[in-house]
Amino acid sequence: MDPKVFPTTRDAQCGMRSPTQRNLDFSAIDGLLSGVFGVNVSDVGELSGGGFAAVWRARLTDGRDVVVKIGPPPGARLLRYERDLIAAEAAYFRTVRAGAPGVPVPEVLHVADDWIVTTMLPGRSLSEPADGGGTSGTAGVREQLGTAIAGLHRITGPHFGYTGDRAAGVDWPAAYGAIIADLLADAADWAVPLPPGIDALAARHHANLARVTRPALLHFDLWDGNVLAAEGRLTGLVDGERFLWGDPLLDLVSPALFHRIEEEPEHPFLRGYTAATGLVLDDAARTRLALYRVHLYTLMLAEGPSRGIPVGRERHDYLTVLLEGELRDLK
Structure with missing residues (x-):
């Protein structure tokens, strides 16, 4: 999460309580x-x-x-x-x-x-300031996170996509297409404007998406608030409710939120993940990473109104610029 843009969470409440959160005591x-x-x-x-x-x-x-x-x-x-x-x-x-x-x-x-x-697991999230102030000194934990996620990705699921009656498919191109279609329908329901061309991506990149033949376990939501650490070690991975089965590369997007991790070869998460898997980010992998950033930015735009965030604020404009950049480069 970029603190200059969204000071709290991926859902960025802008000081307001989300309508999806109950008031309890x-x-x-x-x-x-x-x-x-x-x-x-x-x-x-x-x-x-x-x-x-x-x-x-x-x-x-x-x-x-x-x-x-x-x-x-x-x-x-x-x-x-x-x-x-x-x-x-x-x-x-x-x-x-x-x-x-x-x-x-x-x-x-x-x-x-x-x-x-x-x-309750020990430690505090990477989004919280350390005792001495700031969030520096987390590179070792992020590298450990990359290693841990590589371990998760060795678990193979029964299908591609989400569980239950949510978006899924017989293969990864079908699942990716169904996931995007649902998000576009959500955006339409909430009158969230999106750039054109998102609906054509699954078909246009079918052959590349079809390179993924094993549905790996994916956490998906690996922003700093969901990663716990204490004394320089990874102590917890929480908020797994958005998990799905699919391409391991999908999990390389949120640890470098709003950045392109393939352009940061020394990123500690990528270093830990690559050491554990031998991952090579060739042109096909880089294209899929762009497709998965399109997915994440589309989701974040579509979810705004459901969290009480009006369309047209700084958050929407920032995400739209990022999304347009990925769509432009995918052409």
């Missing part, structure tokens, strides 16, 4: 957890950073620290791919813990239709 959290764990809550606090669900830390009277994530209120308007994200998060954490046990993700303690409880 101590009694609400205590009521949820006491019914599940049979003990009361002694202390709670809302965790900042995200702009979709309400996330709280809670200490139980038996000494355990847990994290409670509660999905949007009934009737909240969501993007098409945001259906059933609480269940998706539970599935993601369980998949990672089973298939890549060396990657630090929370343990799922309880999951219901619209809320989940997990263990």
Whole structure:
């Protein structure tokens, strides 16, 4: 996240609470957890950073620290791919813990239709200032993150795309096309203007996208707020609800948010990932990275109104310029 443009999160609330986030308090959290764990809550606090669900830390009277994530209120308007994200998060954490046990993700303690409880991992997010101020000195953690994500990518899924009844496909070109089509439909529903030509990308680059023949486990949302660290080591990878199955290169976009990681060969995430995988960013890979930045910028534009961010503000203009640049270069 570029702090000069969006000072808080990928969802960039501009000081406002997102309509998708419920308003909760101590009694609400205590009521949820006491019914599940049979003990009361002694202390709670809302965790900042995200702009979709309400996330709280809670200490139980038996000494355990847990994290409670509660999905949007009934009737909240969501993007098409945001259906059933609480269940998706539970599935993601369980998949990672089973298939890549060396990657630090929370343990799922309880999951219901619209809320989940997990263990609380140590550390603080890379988007938070360190004790001495600033966010410098994180290169080692980012390199460790690249290595960890390489481990996740060794897990193979049953299909391409999202889980449930969300956008998916028999191959990666079909899944990518379905994902983009849903985002364009979301943007139309919310009257979000987008540059022309996005709808033609999947067909135009079908052969390149078809190079991806194995659906790898993807986190997708690897911005700094979802990466925890303590004392120079990676301690947690959280907010896995937006996971999908597809091209590993998709996960190289958000760690270098608003930048082109292929133009930064010494980027610590890329260094760690390349050391673990032997990745070579040839012309085909660079083109797919551009396609995945189009995906991310289109998503961020389409989601704005659902987060209470009006169209036409600085955020929209900035993302539009980035999106137009990727579309122009893809021609």
